[in-house]
Amino acid sequence: MKELLLAASALHLFGGWKIPFFVAALLCQVIYLCQRGVSLGRLPIVGPHDTIAFFGTSIALMGLPFILSPRLRHTPSRIWSIGGASALFTLFSLLFPPPFFPLPPVLKTLWFEFHVALAFFAYGLFMVAAILAAFDLSSKGVDLAPLQYRAVLVGFTFFSLSMVTGGIWGYYAWGTYWLWTPKELWTSILWLFYALWLHLRLKGGTDTLCSWGALLGAAVTLFTYLGVSMLMKSSHSF
Amino acid sequence: MKRLIRIFSSLDLSIALIAGVLFLLAVGSFTISEQSGLNDGNLSRWLQHAPLPLSWWLWGGILLLALLVVNTVVCSIDDVSGRLRRVSGVRLLAPHLVHAGFLLVILAHLLSSLGGEKEGGEVYQGMTVRLPDASLIRFDRIEVTTGPFGMATDYSASITHTRAGEETRAIIRPNHPYFAGRYGIYLKHAQGGSPPVAIVEMHVEPGSHAALAGAILFTTGTILLLIVRRGKKGLG
Numbered sequence: 001m002k003e004l005l006l007a008a009s010a011l012h013l014f015g016g017w018k019i020p021f022f023v024a025a026l027l028c029q030v031i032y033l034c035q036r037g038v039s040l041g042r043l044p045i046v047g048p049h050d051t052i053a054f055f056g057t058s059i060a061l062m063g064l065p066f067i068l069s070p071r072l073r074h075t076p077s078r079i080w081s082i083g084g085a086s087a088l089f090t091l092f093s094l095l096f097p098p099p100f101f102p103l104p105p106v107l108k109t110l111w112f113e114f115h116v117a118l119a120f121f122a123y124g125l126f127m128v129a130a131i132l133a134a135f136d137l138s139s140k141g142v143d144l145a146p147l148q149y150r151a152v153l154v155g156f157t158f159f160s161l162s163m164v165t166g167g168i169w170g171y172y173a174w175g176t177y178w179l180w181t182p183k184e185l186w187t188s189i190l191w192l193f194y195a196l197w198l199h200l201r202l203k204g205g206t207d208t209l210c211s212w213g214a215l216l217g218a219a220v221t222l223f224t225y226l227g228v229s230m231l232m233k234s235s236h237s238f
Numbered sequence: 239m240k241r242l243i244r245i246f247s248s249l250d251l252s253i254a255l256i257a258g259v260l261f262l263l264a265v266g267s268f269t270i271s272e273q274s275g276l277n278d279g280n281l282s283r284w285l286q287h288a289p290l291p292l293s294w295w296l297w298g299g300i301l302l303l304a305l306l307v308v309n310t311v312v313c314s315i316d317d318v319s320g321r322l323r324r325v326s327g328v329r330l331l332a333p334h335l336v337h338a339g340f341l342l343v344i345l346a347h348l349l350s351s352l353g354g355e356k357e358g359g360e361v362y363q364g365m366t367v368r369l370p371d372a373s374l375i376r377f378d379r380i381e382v383t384t385g386p387f388g389m390a391t392d393y394s395a396s397i398t399h400t401r402a403g404e405e406t407r408a409i410i411r412p413n414h415p416y417f418a419g420r421y422g423i424y425l426k427h428a429q430g431g432s433p434p435v436a437i438v439e440m441h442v443e444p445g446s447h448a449a450l451a452g453a454i455l456f457t458t459g460t461i462l463l464l465i466v467r468r469g470k471k472g473l474g
Contacts, residue, residue: 102385105392105412153467157460164453172413175356175424175441177449178347180276185267189260196256203249232267 004032005053005094009087012060016083017076022060022067025083029057029090042103045116048229049096054117055225056089058124066128066151071142081131111169118162123221125155126194130218133211145207148214156194163191182232186224193220246312255306259299266295281351307344310337332462339456346445346452358426358439369421369440373401380434393428395436420444 008028015021033054036044044050063082072078129151132144166187167177178184197213205213245251270276274292276284285293314334321330361367366376376398385391394411399418408416416423421440428436 101387102389102391105390108392109413111413153464157464160460161457164457167449167453169413171443171446172415173424175415175422175439176277176350176354176443177446178350180270180274182267182270185263185270189263189267192256192260192263196253196260199249199253199256203253228267 001032001035002094002098004028004035005090008032009090012080012083012087012090016087017080019067019073019079022079022083023064025086026057026060026064029053029060029086033057036098040100040103042108043113043117044098045113045120046103046107047096047099049093049098051116051120051225052089052093052096054120055123056086056093058120059089059127060086060124062121062124062151062155063128063131066132066147069147071144071147075142078131078135081135082128085127085131106173109169109172111165111172115162115166115169118158118165122155122159122162123225125151125158126214126217126221129155129214133214136207136211137215143207145210148210149201152194152197152214152217156191156198159191159194163187183224183228186220186228190217190220190224193217243312243316246309247316248309249313252306252309252313255302255309258302259306262295262299262302266299269295277356279356280354285351303344307341310341313337328462329466332459332466335455335459335462337459339452339454339459342448342452342455346447346449348445349448350443350445353442353444355442356439358437360435361438362435363433367438369418371401371419371421373399373418375399375416375418375423377436377438378407380428380436382428382430382434384430390428393425393436395425395428395438397423415441 005028008025011021011025011028016025033044036050036053045054060083063086066072067079067082129148132148132151136144136148170179171177194217197210197217200213201210269292274288278284285296290297314337318330318334355370361377361380363377363380366374368374377395378398379396381394381396382390383392392411394409396407396409397416399406399408399416401418410416410423410425412425415425420442422443424439424441426437426439428434
């Protein structure tokens with residue numbers, strides 16, 4: 001059913017500036033993930049194909065409340081950008097074959113599923129914040145800083161919850177809530193980065209500075225998710 | 239003293255310290271390897287014996303975190319005392335619940351680094367191992383379920399824990415350890431055969447309660463912040 005992902009990408013890329021098309025694309029992505037979930041008997045969150053598809057869907061899902069907000073609803077280019085980012089990762093996921101192997105016993109727990117799903121929702125929100133930041137920097141139209149702040153704060157909350165559930169899973173699975181691996185370190189870096197961003201804003205950092213911070217945050221997010229998994233040896237590799 | 243308090247109550251210092259920790263953790267992520275032995279046991283012992291070129295980033299990180307702890311405490315006291323009459327209830331408390339959670343998590347890491355233990359090895363069905371508190375764990379039965387691709391889809395071990403003449407039976411499997419007092423017994427892997435064998439680890443994690451308490455406070459604080467700061471520009 002990869003056709004659903006292709007359809008979702010096409011809808012995002014060629015009609016995603018209109019909200020109904022954006023929603024239709026998101027529905028295709030959600031149906032695909034549900035189908036994968038039913039066939040696997042679990043959340044599809046293991047392996048590059050499933051995680052990247054989940055990431056792409058998370059961007060659109062987390063972006064939905066933002067595109068419905070009065071500040072974005074009437075700006076097609078901004079709506080399209082969120083869908084476009086989602087489509088980009090959805091298409092990227094198609095480069096990898098969907099795995100059908102059984103889940104290793106240590107991953108069969110709700111703590112793991114919560115941990116990963118919450119992390120992707122947070123990643124999605126950090127990407128949305130970066131897209132809003134890019135528009136804030138490139139145009140002098142509507143002030144998007146409050147939306148950026150909301151995306152980061154909700155993303156930070158999701159990410160904190162992901163770290164907590166990951167710690168609980170780690171304690172029951174590995175005997176410790178913390179391991180010194182590159183993935184754990186980069187997870188902490190990402191969490192501290194957004195803590196820094198929030199404190200910078202509290203201190204009265206300018207919107208321009210915060211926007212640059214949100215863009216840098218997206219780079220840190222992508223490195224934490226894709227860079228560490230692909231370039232560094234870690235227990236969290238795909 | 240006043241000058242010291244002024245320095246430590248500065249948000250600029252918080253930002254500088256967080257940035258410093260970020261940098262050192264990033265350096266550390268490229269320095270550590272599976273062979274470095276960081277996850278093999280007690281962190282404080284590792285720090286004492288690891289060569290400085292391998293551990294300097296962690297020493298630096300600990301120093302900056304220690305300063306960040308002082309900074310967090312002073313900032314929180316300063317903020318609460320300054321806003322006590324103007325702001326009340328959840329709005330005042332929410333950011334400091336986050337701070338308290340952060341401090342407890344740091345305490346958890348400190349406790350685990352000082353008193354954490356980890357040992358492991360191979361056991362076979364019928365074998366008895368002695369825990370450091372002199373109680374005994376007998377591995378009565380080790381079972382492995384294999385899937386269509388030859389991969390182990392599940393494994394478990396039935397154990398009997400004997401302490402002071404009292405026997406407790408339990409089944410351990412991935413994500414379901416057995417806790418014998420302060421010792422956690424974890425089944426890491428198992429293989430069929432005659433007799434079946436398993437890889438088992440014993441962990442002592444003294445910081446786990448503080449970590450959980452910190453996590454609960456932190457999560458509560460961030461959710462309250464989300465509620466009270468909806469649409470607002472600052473965090474505190």
